[in-house]
Amino acid sequence: MQKRVIFKKLKAVSLVFLFIALFCVCCKREQQSAPLAIKDIQGEWLRAAWEFDENFYKPSIAIMEFTEDSCFIKNVKDSVVSVHPFTVDKDSVHFGDWTFSRDKFKLRQNALYLDRLIAGRPKNVKLNVDHKEIETILKSSDWKDSSATYRFTDNQKILVAKNGGEGFLQYCYDILEYQDKFFLSKKGNQLDCNRDYQFLEQIIAIKESQIETYGFANGEFKTRVYSKKLKEETLFNKPTNFQLCNPYLNKNFPLDRYYYKGTEFKGGLYHIRKIVAEQYKAPSNSKESGIVQVRFVVNCEGKAGLFENQAFDFDYKLKEFSDSIVSQIVTIVKSLQDWNPGRNKKGEVIDTYKYLNFRIEHGKITRIYP
Incomplete structure (x- = not known):
């Protein structure tokens, strides 16, 4: 009899904890699914990428400035390229001639999603260097991150020697200045510098021995660290036998x-x-x-x-x-x-x-x- 009473009490306690857990989950879901409003995104965003498929992104670069009813699209030189009406109603988002479901208008891990368009807030940092000083630091040595070694040359080329690879890849680069922010723009290929733009990187810290950038990579916005490396002439004495001119070519994209x-x-x-x-x-x-x-x-x-x-x-x-x-x-x-x-x-x-x-x-x- 006593065992039966204890069992009933334990069962009652378990049910109480179950209801509490369900309540917490529901509250959390409700909090996560709160609809995004225009006031939540007003100001400037760095448009970074277009999601074509799961884990497949291509660069789509511009500055987007949202007001109460419009979105100003600018290039990274602060020139307005276009202006689009931007409104949100109960079920839909209207962006110029483009309309999509409101559940595809969301903030996730510091990224703004407008259907398949992805943008992030630029970092509010001011560097104590100018354009010329950044160029001097970049060209002073080689730079290495977790995947490759990079060399910035006098003719605005960037040579990339991937870890474990043979030969080097060749692209172009530029330092863009937007208001008081600096961006590293990698672009072009072995034939032409004015096409095939890569994901833009905001320079958020620069020293003689280390450079930090912030931008979109592998499906999210993250910080990237380049460490100074002594120049090795043998590392960049032979280009690779085969280089894609478009680094985002994808066999799963029709x-x-x-x-x-x-x-x-x-x-x-x-x-x-x-x-x-x-x-x-x-x-x-x-x-x-x-x-x-x-x-x-x-x-x-x-x-x-x-x-x-x-x-x-x-x-x-x-x-x-x-x-x-x-x-x-x-x-x-x-x-x-x-x-x-x-x-x-x-x-x-x-x-x-x-x-x-x-x-x-x-x-x-x-x-x-x-």
């Missing part, structure tokens, strides 16, 4: 993956077939049949790299081929380095994905097609 934009091998498919016929040796007595597909990128220089391959049967189900077939095909495709690069609507040469499919019947290549 416009990058499937839209070739005029990319073609010099001499066409006829010349590719001729090269393959001269170099491929079918294994004797092979019974293997199916399709070997090689995917790669042709960059803005017309060079091919980032090779991947997979194989299918004739019903397009994944299968495996012997290495004696696949390795030959991949080696031949890697040797095809004389491409006309694709172009965008502006006529600029760009990086594009390309496919070559090889139909195999009893070990022999019977057809090659894009």
Whole structure:
């Protein structure tokens, strides 16, 4: 009897704690889901990125200044580029001609989300240096962070040697000044400095031995630390064999993956077939049949790299081929380095994905097609 009473008391206490826990969770959810209002975001924001897919972002750089009913879009030189009406009602947000659900208008981890557009507050810091002094410090030595070593040159180039990589990548840079704030702008590629802008970094601290920046990276706003490093001439004596001109090219983004934009091998498919016929040796007595597909990128220089391959049967189900077939095909495709690069609507040469499919019947290549 006594055990039953104790059990009932314990059960009652457990229920009380359960109700308290549920109440706390509900309160927390209610607090988190409080709708954002225009007054919460008034002032200036650094527009940083557009989220195309989960964990896939591309730079979208501007200063956004919100007032009670408008948003002023400025470049990072304080010039107004455009003005858009900005209103919020019960269910929707209206941003110029753009309307989206109010639940996609939110603040999360110091970031403002306007549907897929992401912005962050610039840091309110003032550096005790001017533009010229920043340039002098940058060029005085090499700089290293957790992923690479960087060298800033006199002709506004930035050379990047990734940890564990071979050769260096080449971009351009500029120091932008907005009001009393300084920003490091990385941009361009090995051919052109005035395109392919990277995520902007606000310089929030600069010393002879260390530089700190703040900006968007890997899905969030964070601080980045560059430490001074003695110059090693051997580190930057040879560029990498293959460099993407657009560092944000993504194989899962349809416009990058499937839209070739005029990319073609010099001499066409006829010349590719001729090269393959001269170099491929079918294994004797092979019974293997199916399709070997090689995917790669042709960059803005017309060079091919980032090779991947997979194989299918004739019903397009994944299968495996012997290495004696696949390795030959991949080696031949890697040797095809004389491409006309694709172009965008502006006529600029760009990086594009390309496919070559090889139909195999009893070990022999019977057809090659894009």
